[in-house]
Amino acid sequence: MHRSLWQVYALSDSKQVVFPAVRAQLDVMAKGLTETRTAADRSRLCRMTADLYQLVGELFFDANRYTDAAQCYTLAANAAHAGGDHDLWACAMTRHAYVELYARRAHAAQPLLAAAFRIARRGDDALSTRHWVAAVQAQAYAAVGDLDACHRALDEAEKVQALDGAHSHNGGWLRFDGSRLAEERGACYLQLGRPDLAEEALIAALAQPLSLRRRAAVLSDLAVLGAHRRDIDQVVHYAEQALGLADRSSSGFVGKKLDGLRGRLAPLMSDDRVSTLDHRIAALPRTA
Numbered sequence: 001m002h003r004s005l006w007q008v009y010a011l012s013d014s015k016q017v018v019f020p021a022v023r024a025q026l027d028v029m030a031k032g033l034t035e036t037r038t039a040a041d042r043s044r045l046c047r048m049t050a051d052l053y054q055l056v057g058e059l060f061f062d063a064n065r066y067t068d069a070a071q072c073y074t075l076a077a078n079a080a081h082a083g084g085d086h087d088l089w090a091c092a093m094t095r096h097a098y099v100e101l102y103a104r105r106a107h108a109a110q111p112l113l114a115a116a117f118r119i120a121r122r123g124d125d126a127l128s129t130r131h132w133v134a135a136v137q138a139q140a141y142a143a144v145g146d147l148d149a150c151h152r153a154l155d156e157a158e159k160v161q162a163l164d165g166a167h168s169h170n171g172g173w174l175r176f177d178g179s180r181l182a183e184e185r186g187a188c189y190l191q192l193g194r195p196d197l198a199e200e201a202l203i204a205a206l207a208q209p210l211s212l213r214r215r216a217a218v219l220s221d222l223a224v225l226g227a228h229r230r231d232i233d234q235v236v237h238y239a240e241q242a243l244g245l246a247d248r249s250s251s252g253f254v255g256k257k258l259d260g261l262r263g264r265l266a267p268l269m270s271d272d273r274v275s276t277l278d279h280r281i282a283a284l285p286r287t288a
Contacts, residue, residue: 050085050089073095085123091174131157189201242254
């Protein structure tokens, strides 16, 4: 049941359509935990609850409800710990760190990620958990301007390519298979002020099959790169595509990425096309 919910979530342009079914399943889990009779059953239900709370957290994160998302990830981490699943536990902590990163609190994310990495090393070596933790650590290092540490974390994340791709992730709470490394590398280099390295990685990412949210994020980053260069044509070309995806998804995550671009547009506002982009981004619905 939970895997099907994750699949619907992954395939939906508008993530919030999944929420009613997820809420109903949470009620089932809560009832089951009150009625469980054996330690084995309780452990299994704790793992299932941890799985589901990570999905709820992603729904809140997509809606820019960061406090609610963080609370869900804390509950998920506690349930995974109680259920004895280190990979599930590490993923919950990594998602919590993601919230801190997007709230621009990179220093708060770093201890969460350090703990997640230690926990992941106690998990299943065949899974990509520790590689995903490393990929998010790279973003945290980029946010504080540590290029060398960012490179080391990205290199660690690249080691996912050595795993058996058919068995290294489950398509639900662990989806990291290395396919998003180009876009993450590009985003890190952009944040580190290395536009030369960023563009190569982002263009490579854009050539891959991407979900709506991921494509919008890459397009937004390429538009930011254009703003950095004062290249209005590049800004408009990529930002208009990202806005089209934002209109389709009503995703707070996409809106947040475009807000980041909006903060770079001030030096270009004398151009009517940029002024229009600014107004369109400002008019996007905010889900929180």
